[in-house]
Amino acid sequence: MSVKRGAGVKQKGNLGRWWNQRYLQFMVLPGLIWMLVFNYIPMGGIIIAFKKFKITKSIAEAPWVGLQYFKEFFQDSNFSDVMINTMGISLLKLFIGFPLPIIFALLINEIRGIKFKKVTQTISYLPHFLSWVVLGGILTTWLSKEGVINDFLVTFHLLKEPVSFLGNPKYFWGVALISDIWKELGWSAILYLAAITSVDQQIYEAATVDGAGKLQKIFYVTLPSITGTIAIMLILQISGLLNSNFDQILILKNQVNISRSQVIDTYVYQVGMSLGKYSYATAVGLFKSVIALFLLLFANKTCKKLLGRSLY
């Protein structure tokens, strides 16, 4: 009797609890519906990678073709270029673009004058808030033969002849790397700076008493204290290794530099939207997502082992 009653109360309690928070539940509901429609339905739409889909008919009507489009992509003459560019640009951004904001945050932290520090920070975010379209407009003007960069390099005898930076495939990776660093350096440093400012000041005082110099404090106090933040950012960066910044590359690529500028995302856009090969483009996109997922799992596991930190 008592057991039954207890169970009954509990059951009623759960329902009752739900009823008590019905307004809260109703507030979440639109968010869930939104996610189902705009996140999960497109995920389901990935099945067109395995079907011969035509935009005039529904997905259900399209016949299955199995892995045909994946095979097609691997045999595609663009395959190696697209993969090399995607990986190359991303790895450059990982090895050079990733550590720089950390160094920048360390340097900003060393600035004495509070006002100067604030002004520097504010200015360093500025490019982050400009769109790639606007930056693309500036870059295409500046990097042309008559542009500011060539003027500068030729005036200071760093170059003999003006060079068309966007009109030559061999410069593209460098342009992509430097312009990305320029846009995001200050912004990416915010998180590290936040982590640095939350380090206990007493540790620095203790280090000073022990005779530690500036560099020693940076290496033995600051860096170990922000390892957690660095690890999280590193995992995210590695999992996004195949995202070599679509907006940036779409704007900077052109017919001449395409052999070094076409990456998976721009290829999906070109094949899917310009040529209307929806299924093929989706297969290419899915191939990328699957690799990205493995990279995320791999990075997370490695960080867990090496640094004891992970995303989940």
Add this chain to the structure above:
Amino acid sequence: MKTVKSTHIKRSRGTFIFDTLNTIFMIILCFLCIYPIWYVVVNSFNDAKDAMMGGIYWWPRKFSLENYLTVFADSSVLQAFKITVGKTLLGTAINVFFTAMVAYPLSKSNLIGRKYYMAMGTITMFFAGGMIPTFILFKQLNLLNNFLVYIIPAAFNFFNLLIFINFFREIPASLEESAKIDGAGDWKIFMRIILPLSKPVLATIALFAGVGQWNDYWGGLMYMTNRVDLEPIQTYLYRMVAQVQSSQVAGSISASNITASDTTSTSIKLAAMVITTLPICCVYPFLQKYFVKGMMVGAVKE
């Protein structure tokens, strides 16, 4: 005593050199961040033909408002500008309110099903359908060539939701409890207590969402297949940049054969770039203290 003093001097000399180099580095960096914008502004205020000769770095050589008058005389630019302002205001307001509304219940650990809802959202941060399935969905929902494509798919953002949740958790529970005793329901508490207390985080998310809307060219490029009048200014700019890109590469622009239309389109581009960028440059220094705090609330905490 003497040795202590000398090491002290030595250290401060090293520090002095470090500080000086650091300051110089920072000044150069600030210059690199600001100058490109200055360059565009200066050139946009210069006579178009004169500007094509180049060499304008610090100040307009032949001051002229002609470029801006041309831009504002072009009805398609004006229309694009209106669309951008409209979608930024509406899209931002809806995104901020909607995301906050969903985040509020999820900030309560006793919400039934919370774990599943959060898992559902977290997956979306790492896995997405991609460009083509999204396009097909929008087509089926009749969002193509529809102003609502800027608003509805951008109404919610899971990353912003996490920032909201972390912020809402800092609000003392006693405030809600006392309101409850006074007979307020959850909705009323959210509207009358939580939202007014959340101004810093609302400002942060509004800035993120607003900049996203303002800078978005993708919506216009991808989903406005035959409604040029609904394109935002960034899409308009994108087309200009892409056009200049291809003509430069084809070698049609060289010092000898600049046509009048090239000159005009370049200067319109510059003026349009200034107009597009100015609002952001004006807004963000004022919001900076908020978004730095907001980023920290959102990201440092796991």
